[in-house]
Amino acid sequence: MFTTLITALIAASPFPSFLNASSPVDTEAGRRSLGLSVGGLRLFSDNASEPDLIAPVTIECSYDVGSATALFVRVPIGVGLVGVGAPTTSGTGLVVTTGGQFGVRHAFGAEFVRPFLGAYLSGLYVLSRAPSFLAGPGVAVGLETARFADSLSVHLLGQCDWFVALNGPQAFSVGTTLGVTTTF
Numbered sequence: 001m002f003t004t005l006i007t008a009l010i011a012a013s014p015f016p017s018f019l020n021a022s023s024p025v026d027t028e029a030g031r032r033s034l035g036l037s038v039g040g041l042r043l044f045s046d047n048a049s050e051p052d053l054i055a056p057v058t059i060e061c062s063y064d065v066g067s068a069t070a071l072f073v074r075v076p077i078g079v080g081l082v083g084v085g086a087p088t089t090s091g092t093g094l095v096v097t098t099g100g101q102f103g104v105r106h107a108f109g110a111e112f113v114r115p116f117l118g119a120y121l122s123g124l125y126v127l128s129r130a131p132s133f134l135a136g137p138g139v140a141v142g143l144e145t146a147r148f149a150d151s152l153s154v155h156l157l158g159q160c161d162w163f164v165a166l167n168g169p170q171a172f173s174v175g176t177t178l179g180v181t182t183t184f
Contacts, residue, residue: 029064029065029066029067030063030064031063031064031183031184032061032062032063032064032183032184033060033061033062033064033070033153033181033182033183033184034059034060034061034181034182034184035059035060035061035062035155035179035180035181035182036057036058036059036060036179036180037057037058037060037155037157037177037178037179037180038055038056038057038058038177038178038179039055039056039058039157039175039176039177039178039179040053040054040055040056040175040176041053041054041056041159041173041174041175041176042054042173042174042175043080043124043171043172043173044171044172044173044174045134045163045169045170045171045172046169046171051080051081051082051095051097051126052080052081052082053080053081054078054079054080054081054097054173054175055078055079055080056076056077056078056097056177057076057077057078058074058075058076058077058177058179059074059075059076060072060073060074060075060179060181061073062105062181065104068106068107068108069104069105069106069107070104070105070106071102071103071104072101072102072103072104072105072118072120073100073101073102074100074101074120075098075099075100076097076098076099076100077096077097077098078096078097078098079094079095079096079097080094080095080096080097080126081093081094082094082095082128095126095127095128096127097124097125097126097127098124098125098127099122099123099124099125099134100122100123101120101121101122101123101138102120102121103118103119103120103121103138103140104118104119104120105117105118105119105140106118107144110146111146112145112146113143113144113145113146114143114144114146115141115142115143116140116141116142116143116144116155117139117140117141118139118140118141118142119137119138119139119140120137120138120139120140121135121136121137121138122135122136122137122138122161122163123135124161124163124173134163134165134171135163135164136161136162136163136164137161137162137164138159138160138161138162139159139160140157140158140159140160141157141158141159142155142156142157142158143155143156144156144181147183151182151183151184152180152181152182152183153180153181153183154178154179154180154181155178155179155181156176156177156178157176157177157178157179158174158175158176159173159174159175159176159177160172160173160174161173161174
């Protein structure tokens with residue numbers, strides 16, 4: 001039922017015209033994957049308690065809803081470096097960050113290395129003396145390999161997030177990750 005609902009939502013969105021424009025990819029609907037990636041991101045914000053640089057380790061789970069389209073959830077856990085004088089618990093300018101991303105991505109082409117495009121909702125929680133939670137939309141572009149060794153693939157991802165603040169300064173982040181995924 002969940003798969004049918006998600007497929008119907010994607011079919012009703014403005015994306016199907018370009019989702020169906022590419023050639024078939026070697027994935028099948030219903031496949032699941034689990035991955036691990038490392039990376040870094042730069043956060044642009046006017047709030048001194050939010051980190052400038054973050055080095056996350058991310059766990060990613062995805063579910064293929066079509067031949068080249070997948071829903072995904074990413075959960076990063078990282079260490080962030082905040083500016084001088086930030087209200088951190090350690091006083092050294094280091095804070096722990098976590099959060100998540102929920103979205104959809106689509107791979108184009110059937111070559112061994114193929115590009116992909118994704119859109120998602122993103123959240124970032126900064127654990128410090130003055131904790132903050134940021135949330136908003138994001139986009140990702142990248143390259144992934146077709147599965148090799150029967151179930152492994154490698155991806156390089158670039159991302160950009162806009163953390164919407166209704167009563168405060170806006171925040172943006174850009175970053176990149178390198179990861180390995182297994183499909184089952």
